[in-house]
Amino acid sequence: MDSHEVDDYLRRIGAERPHRPTGEALRELHLCHLRTVPFENLSIHLSEEVPLEEERLLDKVAGRGRGGFCYELNGLFGALLAALGYEVELLAARVYGDEGRLGIPYDHLALRVRTVEGDTWLADVGFGAHSHYPLRYAERAEQADPGGVFRVVEAGRDEAGARGGGSAGAGDLDVVRDGSPQYRLETRPRVLGDFVAGAWWHRTSPLSHFTRSLVCSRVTEDGGRITLSGRVLKTTAGDGKRETRELETDEEVLTVYRERFGIELDCVPTVRDGSRASDGARG
Numbered sequence: 001m002d003s004h005e006v007d008d009y010l011r012r013i014g015a016e017r018p019h020r021p022t023g024e025a026l027r028e029l030h031l032c033h034l035r036t037v038p039f040e041n042l043s044i045h046l047s048e049e050v051p052l053e054e055e056r057l058l059d060k061v062a063g064r065g066r067g068g069f070c071y072e073l074n075g076l077f078g079a080l081l082a083a084l085g086y087e088v089e090l091l092a093a094r095v096y097g098d099e100g101r102l103g104i105p106y107d108h109l110a111l112r113v114r115t116v117e118g119d120t121w122l123a124d125v126g127f128g129a130h131s132h133y134p135l136r137y138a139e140r141a142e143q144a145d146p147g148g149v150f151r152v153v154e155a156g157r158d159e160a161g162a163r164g165g166g167s168a169g170a171g172d173l174d175v176v177r178d179g180s181p182q183y184r185l186e187t188r189p190r191v192l193g194d195f196v197a198g199a200w201w202h203r204t205s206p207l208s209h210f211t212r213s214l215v216c217s218r219v220t221e222d223g224g225r226i227t228l229s230g231r232v233l234k235t236t237a238g239d240g241k242r243e244t245r246e247l248e249t250d251e252e253v254l255t256v257y258r259e260r261f262g263i264e265l266d267c268v269p270t271v272r273d274g275s276r277a278s279d280g281a282r283g
Contacts, residue, residue: 021085038067070126087114106198
């Protein structure tokens with residue numbers, strides 16, 4: 001990512017270029033990203049490709065004003081942070097699903113980021129409803145955040161009896177929100193190409209929640225969240241007040257995409273198999 005592309009990306013998220021790759025600057029970039037770039041899976045239902053290539057992701061997010069899901073958003077955000085001088089590693093995770101079952105390998109992509117101060121953070125702008133700020137990677141106590149109370153803890157054994165990792169202190173980690181495990185994080189660094197199979201599975205499998213649901217969601221300026229799931233618009237204010245309404249016409253849906261998410265569409269996306277859209281904002 002060259003200097004002009006960095007400027008375009010920063011302009012897209014409404015952030016200024018930091019003077020140094022500090023923890024404070026990372027927090028600001030993280031929150032700006034969540035407020036401006038929606039977590040969305042519309043490409044799957046608009047028959048669009050989901051390429052894991054930096055230039056094409058940059059065109060989608062910064063050029064066309066779109067969002068994406070974890071591989072796209074964290075993959076591109078990681079490239080931005082690296083261009084700004086942060087040390088960035090891509091980490092693979094498996095998402096906890098129904099009855100606490102773990103999803104497929106490479107189910108999710110998150111970022112381990114080191115700052116100029118020597119601190120290490122877990123950054124994640126691609127999980128939907130999650131922490132607003134990066135989490136301290138090495139901290140095992142509770143971490144309060146506008147998105148909930150989080151913990152990053154040593155993981156127990158999985159269904160196969162394995163802890164993951166090859167040495168003491170290098171095992172898998174569980175990321176927990178409000179007492180509920182969200183995903184299991186591997187600590188070995190990966191490259192973006194490692195996630196191609198996971199992205200393909202989520203884009204094509206009838207078992208993927210992405211093929212069975214429509215979601216477009218972002219953090220609002222007051223610290224709340226706005227989510228459009230199919231035709232159902234949900235808003236949660238910063239004080240916790242919630243409002244839900246169903247949009248009746250295609251024009252209403254397209255207007256919400258345009259005015260609340262900055263996404264210009266020619267047609268209303270619909271779930272491919274015709275099943276009911278879910279309101280789950282995760283990925």
